Amino acid sequence: MTRISLGGAVLRGTVSTALMVSLMSASALGAAPVDLSKWSPEYVRSIAGTQDFDTAADCGKVTPLDYKGRLTFWYQGVFEGDPDLLRQYYKDFFETFRKTYPNIQLEEQALTYNDLLDKFRTALLGNAAPMAVRLQILGGTEFASKGYLQPLKPEDVGYSTEDFWPGAMKAVTWDGVTYGIPTNNETMAFIWNADIFKRAGLDPDKAPATWDDVVKYSKQIHDKLGIAGYGLVARKNAGNTPYRFMPQLWAYGGGVFDEASANPTYKEIELNSPQSKAALQASYDMYVRDKSVPVSALTNQQADNQPLFLAGQLGMMISHPSDYNVMLDLQKKATGTDKDKAQTVIDNMRYGLIPTGPDGKRAVVFGGSNIHILKPEYVEGGKVDEPAAKAIICMWTSPEWSLKMAYAGSNPGNLNGFKTKWMKERLDNIKFLDVTTSMLPYGIPFPALPQSPEIMNIIVPDMLQNALTGAMTVDQAADDAAKRVKELMGGGL
């Protein structure tokens, strides 16, 4: 099993330090419940299980437990790529909420990541939105800038702004006003199959150090074993694509704007910089030149890579620690010899830090979700039951539930979640969690702009597809994408 120098990794590199500072604004350091300056897997272990929280009592102070009301609520829920464990926690959450607030009539609706934005936008146009919504981190700014959301800060539901990752708070802030509360925050890690590495003549216990190594390893795996090396994802309108390509883009020193810098201004477009083109070239080399990644990468998402990985047909990919649990779930459903093959893959699963760029820069998307309250005029019936909305928000963003709802895949939005007994239990039960918590300081939030969903879900995947299909050269694809971002930012058609 891989042993990673996790403590050292956290402090590695001046760029990552700058990113870390960006995620931990100075104002937050003093009062934060968790000392982010000491962040390391060892520190996380040391604080886990050190504090008890009474969620019902805490939320009862925000909205009395006997409050009678009605709430419509949409949320980005679990989907086919999530483990069963997470499904159970979601079920438990809504059951607990109904028990805690028996007089609130809750009408919740789960939507997948890729469907939620479209449906929510359509509902808003018809003034038929839900009273509260949990959106992906990418979406909040768009709706806040358009004036659909009510100001909402952690203090409104009994918490403190310092209880949440400062980087995550930036994603819910527009024009100096806070419009939501982070529920969970995530950074992914690099996963590989040690057995495939060994058979391909690679060190089974060592992840590729750089993205150039990923290209080389992918080719070596493909050439020697005839299977896909790296799990490239380039589907349009799928969150998986930017979550996997942006770390590569940033590592090479590129970006859409200057979002990877410590104090981004989002003024200059960098998608067609030499560094960004180098990142795109790496994907081109794997897909077109070496043919070492799944051909289906253009129509696939991560949920399609998971069975490939479990079947031993894929050497490496970027994903959550929850993929280990997903593999266990899938293995349980396998039959005959497939079951044994799947077990071999699970036994050989290794997690490591996401590779760096040529200059030692390491980056990962600082992802997650936020929860918001809508303005009454955009809600069906024209009324928002604020106490009911605050009740569910208080519960979801509590140390207990923000931890449980992120149990296998990501991290609690509320930093106090790291102190709970469930965090301690999670550290023992969820394999490879250390690696992803170690990636947190390298996290870079998507640009907090209303145009970000279009840039990340459409323009960046289009750039990849244009280059990988040969519809354009790498240079043309990057230039075309930069031109489209420029037009978009200028309010063009």
Place this chain on the structure above:
Amino acid sequence: MTIVTGKTGARQELRPARWSLLLQKIWEHRADYAYVLPAIVVMLIVIAYPIYYTVELSFFNTPPGLQLRDKIFIGFDNYTAILTSQVFWKVTWNTLVWTLASTFISFALGFAAALALHRDFVGRGVLRAILIIPWVISAVAASYIWKWIYHSDFGIIGAVLVGLGLTDRPPNFIDSVSTVLPSLIVVNIWREFPFAMIMMMAGLQTVPDQLLRAAKVDGANAWQRFWHVTFPHLRDVSTVTILLLAVANFNSFIIPWIMTGGGPSNASHIWITHIYELAFGRQRWGVASAYSVLLFLFMMTLGYFYVRALSGNERKEANS
């Protein structure tokens, strides 16, 4: 003094008479109008208003950072932007290829199947039921099934071809700009040809048997009987079937959207999927509306021919 010519005076006299006649007729049929009034009101709400609003929106810019109510009037700029964009011509070409290929191949296969099933043979009923299956399967389910069949890494077709040693790698059906549209058209034809088959089977029932027998007695061979007797009788139903298929194909959404989302690199975007992406993915409500207006005009033209074909049938029936 006004001099009124006899002709003009007669016309002026006729006008009030015609109006009163019209009003009288409306009054006589007042119950009929009352019956259709709710339908007309509903149509005005669900069809007329959205059309008006779409036309209105097509003259506005709707940047992603603004609410729709803050839209900016830009006149015909959306239309200019569409007609001068490369994507428009690419998507239009895709739409034409998609519509024409799907329509005519579905029709030809459906017609052939109808002719085959029109003959009496053992198992005809079972075969007819089997052939209708693709049409009754949900388009969403069919799209997902075909996506797996075509999968470029572990699809069934690829596995069979590799297993038989016919190719080293599974063929790339939907991840290539050159093969994606034909691959989707195949799925669409598979879904649609049973519809053409049913329509043509119904049409075949109307061909008078005595004419076919008379032609046979006169020494006409099978092809001559088909070409000179059967086919002329099917001309109208064929026209209607082709028009219905063309309209459905022009408005297709489910298969290309689910299987590829219009990709890769816009290679399988047709008008409707492109409009959907513009509106709901990119919030360019103005541009999407302008596209919709253009599509509406095209569909109205097709509709005109459809109605003409139908009324032609009715006239012929009335004359006979």
